[in-house]
Amino acid sequence: MTSREVSVPISEQTVRSLAAGDMVFLTGTVYTLRDSAYERTLTSLREGKAVPFSFKDGAIWHCGPIVRKTDLGWQVTAAGSTTSSRFTQPATELLPKLGIRAIIGKGLMGQGIIPSMRKWGACYLMTTGGAAAYYAREITRVVDVHWLDLGMPAAVWVFSVERLGPLLVGIDSQGRNVFDSVRSAAQGNIAEVFKKLGIDPFHEYVWWPRSKEKSD
Amino acid sequence: MLSGTGQAKVGEETTRVLVAREAVINQETVSAITRELLRRATVKLPLYVKEAILQAYERETSQRARDQLRIILDNISIAEEYNLCVCQDTGVPLFYVKVGSAVSVEGDIREAIARGTKLATEEIPLRQNVIHPLTKKNSGTNTGWGMPYVHFDVEPDVDYMEITVLPKGFGSEAKTSLLYIATSEDIALGLTKCVLDTVLSALGDPCPPYIIGIGLGGTAEIATWLAKKAFLRPLGTSSPDPLVAKLEADLLQAVNKTGIGAMGVGGSVTALGVHIEFCGTHTAAVPVAISFQCWAARSSTARIYSNDRVEYLTKH
Numbered sequence: 001m002t003s004r005e006v007s008v009p010i011s012e013q014t015v016r017s018l019a020a021g022d023m024v025f026l027t028g029t030v031y032t033l034r035d036s037a038y039e040r041t042l043t044s045l046r047e048g049k050a051v052p053f054s055f056k057d058g059a060i061w062h063c064g065p066i067v068r069k070t071d072l073g074w075q076v077t078a079a080g081s082t083t084s085s086r087f088t089q090p091a092t093e094l095l096p097k098l099g100i101r102a103i104i105g106k107g108l109m110g111q112g113i114i115p116s117m118r119k120w121g122a123c124y125l126m127t128t129g130g131a132a133a134y135y136a137r138e139i140t141r142v143v144d145v146h147w148l149d150l151g152m153p154a155a156v157w158v159f160s161v162e163r164l165g166p167l168l169v170g171i172d173s174q175g176r177n178v179f180d181s182v183r184s185a186a187q188g189n190i191a192e193v194f195k196k197l198g199i200d201p202f203h204e205y206v207w208w209p210r211s212k213e214k215s216d
Numbered sequence: 217m218l219s220g221t222g223q224a225k226v227g228e229e230t231t232r233v234l235v236a237r238e239a240v241i242n243q244e245t246v247s248a249i250t251r252e253l254l255r256r257a258t259v260k261l262p263l264y265v266k267e268a269i270l271q272a273y274e275r276e277t278s279q280r281a282r283d284q285l286r287i288i289l290d291n292i293s294i295a296e297e298y299n300l301c302v303c304q305d306t307g308v309p310l311f312y313v314k315v316g317s318a319v320s321v322e323g324d325i326r327e328a329i330a331r332g333t334k335l336a337t338e339e340i341p342l343r344q345n346v347i348h349p350l351t352k353k354n355s356g357t358n359t360g361w362g363m364p365y366v367h368f369d370v371e372p373d374v375d376y377m378e379i380t381v382l383p384k385g386f387g388s389e390a391k392t393s394l395l396y397i398a399t400s401e402d403i404a405l406g407l408t409k410c411v412l413d414t415v416l417s418a419l420g421d422p423c424p425p426y427i428i429g430i431g432l433g434g435t436a437e438i439a440t441w442l443a444k445k446a447f448l449r450p451l452g453t454s455s456p457d458p459l460v461a462k463l464e465a466d467l468l469q470a471v472n473k474t475g476i477g478a479m480g481v482g483g484s485v486t487a488l489g490v491h492i493e494f495c496g497t498h499t500a501a502v503p504v505a506i507s508f509q510c511w512a513a514r515s516s517t518a519r520i521y522s523n524d525r526v527e528y529l530t531k532h
Contacts, residue, residue: 014329017284034350035347062342063304064304064305065304065343066301066304066341066342066343067308068341075300077300077341078300078301078303078343079293079304080302080303080304080305082305082387083386083387083421085421086390088417095389105477106387106423107387107418107419107421107423107479107480108419108421108480126479126481128284128286128287128288128291128479129387129420129423129479129510130291130302130303130304130305130385130387130423130510130511130512131287131288131290131291131293132291132292132301132302132303132304132305133291133295133298133300133301133302133305134287134291134294136300137294139225150354151344151347151354151356152343152344152354152356153344153345153354154354157229166283166287167510168280168481178481178482179269179420179480180224181482182419182420182475182476182480182481182482183416183419183479184474185482186415186416186419186474186476187416187476188477189473190412190416190470190473190474192473193408193412193470193473194412195407197405197408199405199408199409200513203409205397205398205401205402205405205406205409205410206395206396206397206398206406206410207396207398207501208395208396208501209395
């Protein structure tokens, strides 16, 4: 495992040099994007309307921060990632359209995003979920905020960050990811537990909800 | 009914008179305690949770998982030191209130709790999470359309009211399953299969090391509420029923054998505990609710006695 310093804007060459399992510290501008902001961005693009920000060679963060308004401007008191698995579909569409090079989040992202990451040259960077006080210290300034009408968590916050991380490269631009080995190891380990306890993995214990294969 | 000394104002003169009154809890006290409980819960984890995460760090052998646990522990310390929320998802405000049969509360308890929640949201501050489920409009106060949600219980023969706050984040909440196991099957084996299947499909999404809460029996709403109530039992305790306690221990061992580890990066500590709460059910099927509580297992409880004396029960 290597630890890398990466700054935004991120060149295609830089993103292609990152490998799944590497540690990254990110410096520069990041945009938060989640939930209704994804919806509004996609709707705007489909309708041919401009969005008030550019993600070209940039980084988006699946984050809904806690932000306080002070006399000196916005102050972030907590900022950590939300679960990225629910954005696999919209992120897949947005990546090439907006030229995003890095998605920061937590947990899994679906396999569906891999072709888009491979083709365009982008990666998925994992934070430690919930470590909001930890990452808040790495945000040096709130540069701007868009779409505050969506509410504090879903608005698009523009942060200046200094060595945001450590971030684990979860999916790299070649489509390699850190989850496949964990999932297949877990499948094997669970099969062993089932065997030991005499559980037939194909036996239906559950009446409802019906499994997809069951027709009755 | 208790007797107490009341203040009666007669013109300019104030005299102390002895009056017979019912033990009444002041609405203002309920609001103030709500606000304080939210502060305690969102900034500092219960002591038993911190200890369990530290133990997980000490026994974890995977370096990648140890890195995750190190960040979690550092984060907990930073939040405490600077009085910041331990996680940015301060959840939806859920409350569990036990009202003693020997007390009464002046006014509307729900309203008092909502007022305390609004104050806490502004002052701490909490993230403004509560939205309308259809229009997605954010109230900006963490209240509205039935939130904060209060579950009530009555405790016989006690002269206090107990308030527990459980701020529930949605990374773990949105991984809850509800299933019915047929009673023609072995329930313990069926439950084990359901839990491991759910754990596998959730992988790192519910922010492990987590607590698994299981509601067994009852009906749909009983099972899901029991699964959540199971999080309120401190880590390290087991069910008073020996059969259920054994199942809890076996499930914990099985979940930790998966190797999913902290944040799903691969490791030996996936769950900090598996807690089962149960209720009698119908002869045909056993409802099973499987619920996750992320490592930021926030909760705090206080007791308010009839003379407005307050006792905070959770050590943070």
